Amino acid sequence: MNEIENLRGKIDQIDGQILELLSDRFACAKKIGEFKKKNGLPILDQDRWQELIADRMEFAKKIQLPEGFLEELLELIHKYSIRAQE
Numbered sequence: 001m002n003e004i005e006n007l008r009g010k011i012d013q014i015d016g017q018i019l020e021l022l023s024d025r026f027a028c029a030k031k032i033g034e035f036k037k038k039n040g041l042p043i044l045d046q047d048r049w050q051e052l053i054a055d056r057m058e059f060a061k062k063i064q065l066p067e068g069f070l071e072e073l074l075e076l077i078h079k080y081s082i083r084a085q086e
Contacts, residue, residue: 025077026084033085043085049078 001009036043053074060070 022077026081029081029084036085043082 033043035041053071056070056074
């Protein structure tokens, strides 16, 4: 196997891990939605969202992710997490 094939294989493995983690995250979001419904809580907790964004953006800087990438990704994940909670 040549170098590019090895790197592509590694990307395939990482993508699989990302997808599994996203699946776990959405399962948690769904359970949170069920809890919120049972307890009469609103689906969107703006304070929690702002805390999450600030924390994750700080971490993204530390690990040198491209600027703006994580924020866009989190917005998309958040959008679908809210859908899972509804």
